[in-house]
Amino acid sequence: MMNTELSEEQYSYMDTVRKSSETLMHILNDILDLSKMEAGKMSLHLRPTNLRLAIEKVHTLFLPQAQRRGNHLHCEIAEEIPESVEADETRLIQIIANLTSNAIKFTEAGQIWIKLHLLQQEGSRLRFRVDVQDTGIGIDAENVKRLFNTFSH
Known part of the structure; x- marks a missing residue:
């Protein structure tokens, strides 16, 4: 149609x-x-994944939504992130997209950052960290404790 x-x-x-x-x-x-x-x-379905492109996909996907709410959506990717890693790209994007969507939902006329950091690399194994930070209203300390209860059992 x-x-x-x-x-x-x-x-x-x-x-x-x-x-x-x-x-x-x-x-x-x-x-x-x-x-x-x-x-x-x-x-998990591990396959060669370009972390940089995965993060940039999320950034590109949510940029218009962030701008409609008067937000600036930033993307910071550490230079030392390897071009290809074994990861479940679908799940990775799903998690980052959900966090980014929530950040946009609770931030108005503010700043949102999607950051990818390399924490440790030993041979072909690496640990990285993705942060989604915002200047939104936040979650009070009591609710933060309850937020991940389902996943800590």
Whole structure:
């Protein structure tokens, strides 16, 4: 239908329907993934992954949404990050996208950073850290404790 001749108003409605359905699909996938994790059935699919491109994908995806809320979305990637690592790119992007989406949701006319740091490299093994930081309203200390209870059992 989007490829047919539509008025500007019709196109706007169709675009809203498309975006809403994509959002619902992401929510359903996240719920299914949480169920898999809780059941111990989540498996990772490791393959060569360009971490830099994965982070930049998330940045590019969320930049328009951040700008609509008056935010500046920054992307900082340490130079020493190798070009290719073994990782589950889909899960990595999913996690960073969820964190970035929440940062945008709770930040208005502020700053949001997606940062990728190399913590340690021993031969072909490396540890890295991804931070999503924002100037939003934050979460009070009591709720931070409860936030990850499901994942600490």
